[in-house]
């Protein structure tokens with residue numbers, strides 16, 4: 001079990017420069033970010049401000065140029081690629097802006113695959129995957145391949161895949177962008193339900209309506225954190241409790 005006192009993410013002084021010479025592009029400038037268990041954190045900012053870059057560094061999908069990143073207390077900056085992959089597999093569910101499903105696999109196998117990688121038996125993996133697809137409203141699409149699904153359905157398969165392994169942290173990049181508002185709310189409720197004493201969610205979004213589901217909103221502009229404030233989820237609950 002995770003130690004709830006250790007933040008799920010602790011990034012300190014993270015800088016990122018893409019390219020060299022004439023193509024040198026500094027994208028992140030000494031960014032620090034903490035993501036805590038028990039919270040749904042939003043990362044908001046204009047297009048090109050470095051959101052996808054930051055979460056991919058936090059997830060160990062690429063390296064920072066400078067700085068230090070801990071995921072569930074483990075210092076990724078000091079690990080080999082295979083050690084990083086192990087931490088990622090054990091701790092993280094990641095939903096990409098572009099879904100990243102395996103095109104040759106059915107929706108069911110896309111989800112079951114990660115569960116098998118985590119050590120589930122084929123039968124266990126299939127049952128859990130089916131349940132996860134049902135929770136995102138795709139129980140009847142389990143046998144379809146990504147090419148036979150709409151953008152929003154692919155997005156929901158990716159969300160089912162991220163949630164199915166019950167990771168400590170789910171990170172999502174614009175997970176509601178391809179969804180209509182009804183489906184978007186259902187997906188946000190599922191992500192919200194993932195938040196527990198030892199688990200949390202970090203979501204990149206442009207959509208201010210998602211603040212209603214968030215405990216915290218971190219704002220980034222031109223590769224710098226410019227704001228860190230409370231979301232409206234707690235306030236809403238407390239108001240509801242007081243009423």
Ligand SMILES: Nc1ncnc2c1ncn2[C@@H]1O[C@H](COP(=O)(O)OP(=O)(O)OP(=O)(O)O)[C@@H](O)[C@H]1O
Nearest residue numbers: 018019025027045046047048049050051052053054
């Ligand atoms: N692999 C790369 N090589 C060079 N530059 C890159 C690379 N990836 C991203 N960039 C640049 O880094 C900057 C930040 O990109 P990033 O994708 O992190 O932005 P973002 O905040 O996620 O934007 P959006 O909201 O449009 O998804 C952009 O200026 C982009 O052009």
Ligand SMILES: [Mg+2]
Nearest residue numbers: 051052097173
């Ligand atoms: Mg992006």
